[in-house]
Amino acid sequence: MQRRTFIKAMGAGAATALAPTAVKSARFRPSLRYLRPPGALAEEEFLSRCIRCGQCGEACPNRCIKYFSTENGVASLDTPYIIPREKACILCMKCGEVCPTDAIAAIPxxxxxxxxxxxxxxxxxxxxxxxxYQGKTCGVCYRACPLPDVAIRVGMLEQPHVSQACVGCGLCERSCIQIPQAIRIIPNRKGA
Amino acid sequence: MKRFADVGKAAVTSKGWLPAHKWLLLRRSSQLSILILFLLGPWFGIWVVKGNLASSLTLEVLPLSDPYVVLQSMLAGHLPESTALLGAVVVLLFYLLMGGRAYCSWVCPLNIVTDTASWLRRRIGIKGGSRISRQTRYWLLAVTLLLALFSGTIMWELINPVSQLHRGLLFGMGFGWAVIAAVFLFDLFISRNGWCGHLCPVGAFYSLPGLLSILRVSAVSRERCDDCMDCFVVCPEQQVIRPALKGAENNIGPVILSPNCTNCGRCIDVCAQNVFQFGTRFHNSTNSSNTHLMVGHNKEVIS
Structure with a gap:
């Protein structure tokens, strides 16, 4: 009897973990603001291609790529992500170079x-x-931007203006001296 | 069946402790060194191997990929990069040479967990348990492949205890612990060698190249067998031994040809009569006088 209960429990557990609907509903947690590595495909395609080999994180010289446990749903388990305020991407493009499945595209x-x-x-x-914008000249984000005058332009008092060319590396958010940060990356999950 | 303490005792007495544990020790060092090679990078910054068992790059030149993961990925509709494909071919060729399920006993990190469960089970004398068919793993293998095909993702790899353990050691173990503990308790209390010997689809996959693989265990000197049963007690896939060991009267050769033999070599260790040794699948004549043809490790057996 005990065995049967155990096997039932195992079965129920496996079914819960496997049910695609459950995985889909667990896929997106809006409160969690994270970035995928540079060149990552659109979220759905990315999750489907990534084989969780961890080579992107090991190739990352800046060590900004981390791996999800279950906090973003089972579908995201062991996939790479970046929290820009903690450590932002330096756009070295090494992760896409080593990715064996092109879940992260290789971009020169x-x-x-x-x-x-x-x-x-x-x-x-x-x-x-x-x-x-409070009248105290700062400009730190502009100086941290790897694409200055392309992604961020500054106006009077070094007030930042973000343009469409911004790739979302997060170096501005990382460097912002305000707490909480006055500039943050709104993630894009649709790929380039 | 014998008491636990007596299993392998005769081999230790006749050969000495070290020769009676030779393959076990080699196997553990192989499993641990592979694990350490993967951990050297993330833990100590020494990058011999990058990646994990799913896909890796050794010394910046040698790509290795798990062909089972690559197959799932391809069924999910994705063609991996050519280096990853090449890596899968390299791995497949290796196991075609060394025995398909050599992966299970020489590489798989979960093997240490299930071997511990199996050892503890014998030690504290847990008997019986559920009877699951050893074919179940092939059904599960089919299920995992169908899952990939219909979901368009490598869904099985998210919960696969083998991948979970390996990735958990590299990325940090989340709910992976629960999965590993479940496998351990299942093997300990519910089914003897339940995971590796009955359910694991990874083992089932690697048994397929094992259908043709070259390196095999052979009961070369089977006429010396004194029916002590020690090999049956320690073997994780007991059903593979009998046809070869007791096949003389049925005109069956001495080579263990079952693809589910994991080439762990524990039978060689525990046999006091030196019945078994590693050889190739081709030296399988029923005439026992051909033993001189074997690629032998035990010179005194041959002479």
């Missing part, structure tokens, strides 16, 4: 290719928090 490390091929998200400035 050139400004043009990166601007057209990478769309991890886009920076958004909160003018209520940003120092420069």
């Amino acid at each position: 490390r050139e400004a043009g290719a990166i601007i057209s091929g990478v769309k991890m998200g886009m920076a958004r400035v909160d003018k209520k928090i940003c120092l420069s």
Whole structure:
């Protein structure tokens, strides 16, 4: 009897873990703001291609790529992600180079290719928090941006303006001296 | 069946402790060194191997991929990069040479867990348990492949205890612990060698190249068998021994040809009569005088 209960429990557990609907519903947690590595395909396609080999994180010289446990649903288990405020992407493009399944596309490390091929998200400035918009000249985000005057332009008092060319690497968010940060990346899950 | 303490005792007495544990020790060192090679990078920054058992790159030149994962990925509708495909071919060729399920006993990290469960089970004398068919694993293998085909993702790999354990050691173990503990308790209390010997679809997959693989265990000197049963007690796939060991009167050769033999070599260790040794599948004549043809490790057996 005990055995039967156990096997039933195992079966129920497996069924729960496997049911595609359950996986789908667990897929998206809006409160969790994370980025996929640069060149990652659209979320659905990315999850389907990634074989969780962990080579992207090991290739990352900046060690900004981390791996999900179950906090973003079972479907995201052991997939790579970046929390830009903790450590942002330096756009070295090594992760796409080593990815064996092209879940992260290989993109050459050139400004043009990166601007057209990478769309991890886009920076958004909160003018209520940003120092420069409070009249205190700052400009730290502009100096941290790997694509200055392309992704971020600054105006009077170094007030940042984000353009469509922003690839969402998160270096601005990482460097913002305000707490909480006045500039943050709104993730893009649709690929480039 | 014998008391636990007596199993393998005769071999230790006649051969000495070290020769009676030779293959077990080699196997454990193989499993541990592979694990350490993967962990050297993330833990100590020494990058010999990058990646994990799903797909890896050794010394920046040698790509290795798990052909089972690659197959699931392809069924999910994705063609991996050519290096990953090449890696899968390299791995397949290796196991065609060394025995398909050599993966299970020489590489798989979960083997240490299930062997411990099996050892503990014998030690504390747990008998009986559920009778699951050893064919179940092939059904599960089919289910995992169909899952990949219909879901368009490598869904099985998310919960596969083998991948979970290996990835957990590299990425940090989340709910993986629960899965590993479930396998351990299942093997300990519910079914003897339940996971590896009956359910595991990874083993089932690797048994397929084992249908043709070259390196095999052979009961070369089977006429010396004194029916002590020690090999049956320690073997994780007991059903594979009998046809070869007791096949002389049925005109069946001495080579263990079952694809589910894991080439663990534990039978060689525990046999006091030196009945078994590693050889190739081709030296399988029923005439026992051909033993000189064997690629032998035990010179005194041959002479």
